[in-house]
Amino acid sequence: MVSWVRAIALIGTIVPLLSSAGLVQASSSRFPVYRAELSQVSSIKPLARPDRVVAETLVQVAASNSAFQRWVDGFRGRAVAQGISGQVFDRAFRGVDYNTDVIKKDRNQSEYTKQIWDYLDSAASPTRIKNGKSALREHSRVLNAIEAKYGVDKEVVAAVWGLESAYGEFKGDIPTIEALATLAYDGRRGKFFEGQLVDALRILQAGDVSAKGMTGSWAGAMGHTQFIPSSYLAYAVDFTGDGKRDIWSKNPADALASTAAYLARFGWVKGQPWGVEVRLPRGFNYGLANRKIKKMPSDWASLGVRDVSGSAVPNYGSASILLPAGSSGAAFMIFKNFSVIERYNVADAYVIGVGHLSDRLKGRPAIQANWPRGYKPLSFNEKKEMQRRLTRLGFLDDKVDGIIGPNTINAIRAFQAKKGVTPDGYPSEELLKLLKGR
Template identity: 65%
Template sequence: MRIQGVATILAMVFTSGAVCAAPVDGSVRPNSRSGPDSEVSRSAVSLVSMVAPHNSLRPIPRPAAASTAAVVVPIATQTGFDNWIKEFRARAIQKGISADVFDSALSGTRYDPDIIKRDRNQSEFTKTIWDYLDSAASDARVRNGKDALHKHADLLDRIEARYNVDKDVVVAIWGLESAYGTFRGSNPVIGSLATLAYDSRRGAFFEGQLIEALRILQSGDVSAPNFTGSWAGAMGHTQFIPTSYQSLAVDFTGDGKRDIWSDDPADALASTANYLAKNGWVKGAPWGVEVSLPRGFDYTLANRDIRKLPSDWATLGVTSLDGKPVPDHGVTSVLLPAGAKGAAFLIFKNFDVIETYNTADAYVIGVGHLSDRITGGGAIQSNWPREDRALSFDERMEMQRRLTAKGFDTQKIDGKIGPLTINAVRMFQTSIGDIPDGYASLNILKKLK
């Protein structure tokens, strides 16, 4: 089950799909998520997109778009926007939105070209995974997470007991989505979604989000003045997108409203726990464990589709950093988010659950690692290839074109580094005698040239 948030949205946008944020893009996951397609959803990418709210650390893979040095936003006018609203009104009413609610919510709404520019520019806001994690699990974010865990201990204990979801992961999502509630977004949700729905690139997706946003207003869960969120329409402490909110938000306080916007984070945090629970969270099990790979490791085994019990990986020399087998909490796969030169992880089912919130590997690792840190765990021990830089969107497109031209078909030329491109990189690496870790680095692009 996927929902979305800003991230979601954007993902869903990105087409991801999570509960929050589309289910959290605010998400376009829940997170919103219309969810990213399979090429993105299982990526071991080192590039991640940063989306609203401004201080959110939700990385969302950018949807396919024209590769241009300068972003060109289609000409749109307020008159055209007003005409679209008139046409949309009939569709909304047909879907159960009252005329009064529609007219009140959309009256005076202005087309916001800045939102479209931000949407178009997302692919340029990229970081390497190590830069992303430096921020996601910074000393300040860890410290504030510990404070939040202590301040809201009673609430979090009750949420954990009801939904059987570890409270530290709920707090970690809160920390990455809105810096523990301090940056929830101040854009009018209706205006943001109307602008994005009017934009034809992903109009159908956002029109669906707008319908659900109007339904939220109609239900009385939130008043129009308080109905705010990110520029992409993700809402509340943990950035649910409207569809994710409708599916998984809960009234934990019992006041008759699912209020994820309030200064009181109870409903928002409980909704996040409910989201994770509905997606299969296994309480007490890790999201992943940093591991040591043996000399001569077969890097073709670092594939999300190859799953083994940790004890079976141990027979192949894959152990925790202390040399001991990782406990058997369930089947795992080996993840190399930065290739053979970076940290390696055995990832469990809970990795997949967090991924429904946001499909970017960097985000999932960020949430998992932050949750570990705020409960006393240490920093990631392995080195990262910090001499590398992130590939630009144009460079990722070029890599896919060159791989395909050499017979290593990526099946898509979309600038998304997911399983298809990773497998093509592996085949190319094998053909030239490199370690087949599938890491789509600048060095690989240079060798392709």
């Protein structure tokens, strides 16, 4: 849980085409199988015979696995030095290999990102709402007890569960030790994943789960609500009282309580909403729609900001105005609990998804504003180009990474204000054209 690990889940998917190598995906399963296909290609270079393609692939995998096993041998000493017993280590790594599927998933950065309205269509789909209400009924006793103990709305806990694993249906079946070891060996974020791997071994050493039972996503997130090992060690709880913090089993009690405990630990305010959809008045100063600017709802009301029914938002606490799709989409007044959910996943779309799904599970209406669904999203490379141009013009002093964070949004606002257009901070095609001087 937490950090970029699940923020990746918000990115749209592009399936890699390997036709240039004569390889075509022959399965849509979690572990894609590629078959050789003698198809017509633009290159006049002859395709390798299918048996040669397979043979070369097997040789590459074998070579990678050999180097991986040498890395495991070296890692064993580092793990033992951090308190992991040799017996626990050897048992955990029995049968563990270099997992090429994990590496493919790690390196398959999508070219196009999913727009927030598309994400919310899925996050709060009729099926997810229906299944969530069913889960609330089925687990009402434990969810009521969790809410009473931690002060976190049971619908919010259920919404996290719904987005992370579809209420336990898709917890992930990749062996966590193998996934983390592969990523630690691969080296791109080796230090982070090696730390998570040591923590996973600590979990095994504590006896909460067996190595066989410790499964999850390709990135090492585990159980019903997808905790990464370090978060598990810090925040997971034994709600059932059986002596184990079991977030993997069919019984979701420990996982749901752990999620509530996590949110409570980061300051969940009981009785406060995550956010409220609002309407902005004509002539609203969009420079005020900034996470750093906080006002009481009564002060926002004096500026003409009201809920969708036209009423002033109750004084739940200081709040900011968030425009996830710029001036053309929905506007939200967000409170501290928005930032608390953000500790689970930093993406605005995820936080709004959890919040809105929890609202729907409470019987509240769908988002009322219309989204600008006709807009074409910027590609990953276009976002980087936009950042480079903002940097060259002196508006952005940050890394060019294609990620639209607060610094990029503020840079966009500053550029928009200078150009005399609505400073809503939204990265659109029109903005990129303006940056190009068109």
